[in-house]
Amino acid sequence: MRRTPRLRRTRERQGESRTRPQVVAHRGSSHDTPEHTLEAYVKALDEGSEALECDVRLTADGHLVCVHDRDLRRTTSTMGLVSTMSLAELDELDFASWKSPWSDLDDEAPERDPMQGKVLTLRKLLETVADYDRHVELAIETKHPTRYGGLVERRLVEALDEVGWAGAGSPARIMSFSVNAMNRVRRLAPELDIVMLVDKAHHWPVLRPLVADDWIIGPGVEELRDHPGLGKHLVKAGREVHVWTVNTADDLQVCLDLGVTAVITDRPKFILDLLDS
Template sequence: MTHAREHTIQVVAHRGASEDAPEHTLAAYMKAIEDGADALECDVRLTADGHLVCVHDRRVNRTSNGRGAVSTLELADLAALDFGAWKDPNESPDWGDPQYTSVLTLERLLALVADAGRRIELAIETKHPTRWAGQVEARLVELLERYGLARPRTGTTTPVRIMSFSARSLHRVAAAAPAVPTVYLMQWLTPRVRDGRLPAGSRIAGPSIRIVRNHPGYVDRLRQAGHRVHVWTVNEPQDVELCARLGVEAIITNRPKQVLTQLGRL
């Protein structure tokens, strides 16, 4: 692919290498690191006892052998569940070890990245019930502060960015941790953002691949407005090619190894 040589597109593992391993598990993130992903994407929710865990859905029914809303369960309740049983365990014998498929806390993921031996960035998406307004962001910023990620050292950039479909959530993060980049996620091209402007507190555009397919010129409008562009979720070769041709800065994918190979980096 000739476009890949023009600039380096960051390849972000969506929920880890989630095509090959159960999403949001230690197995998926270890596989993504092994595959060479530049960054890891995760969704975070707050448990009933105040822990941030990597779970996409409001309820655990789809991705575990349990039931119930994350926000009503304590960490100990979640730790008793298997978050890998829904994926075929015959594909990888490692999934049989509970340490690889138990609920993953954001703190454990931060520790994994810190021990990786190379720079790996994190793209953290906030998920939260509206009745808990501000609590997820406050806990997240507190955790980033503890790991020294909210304020980068002089001459460096923070390896963490916060993403959300909620402009209000990003505004809270920007106010509490102004050095941390924020990504405004978009599923549809609405009048609010059609001209390339983003809500206050948002510094990076995160359009869906559906938007990019249907409105490729939108990437230029975003760039003219001074925004970087991170596209999700890009799995098909033709979509990778489109993103490379348009010069987006990051591709978020379930297939990091395949995308890196297509971009000529493996």
């Protein structure tokens, strides 16, 4: 039997009390299940995820859908751009088979509900979170650049407002690598939490003067590991830190040592088991 890695709790050893980080399912439980499908999100919820992460893009007819890539080659084997297709056209595609292309030949493979492999609208995901039997949060990333510019954030805030989640106390927070996008969200919904994603450690000195003191910072775990000064600086400055994409015990240890408040992972059950062990 493989032994569960034992995680250090550095800050607790130093006499500081803190709660463990929130576990956020990255595109759902996407390590084993097709990303951004209803199946992936339901599995993440059933595994105990405390929050869900999704990317949103705007279709040609104005619907927000949960899709990461601007084109559809990777997840549907189809040429075409999300932004040039209608929701009805996207709904004709299979967003699940790419994850297990040989499943039709495997007699022991579990049967999948084809409806759970359809394109997922943000509205459906919001309904799923709202109807779940416990509190769940939602981290929504807007993708840029896009032909629709600031319309993405406007439609997103409108969708959140329709379910009463555009104000203080909302379970939703908005993320982006775009400073302009985060400024738009702050203007449209001043009470929403926002997360400034950081792609490279050397970008932070440029970003630092542009972000407000109450913005959450979202660096990648590889940057934290390769550039330890980044994490130390953020913690020393009192920043709330949410880290992506945390998939191993070593990744999680980096986050625990820093005392981050959320870890975004493709493997929510694995990370939850590590934290509970």
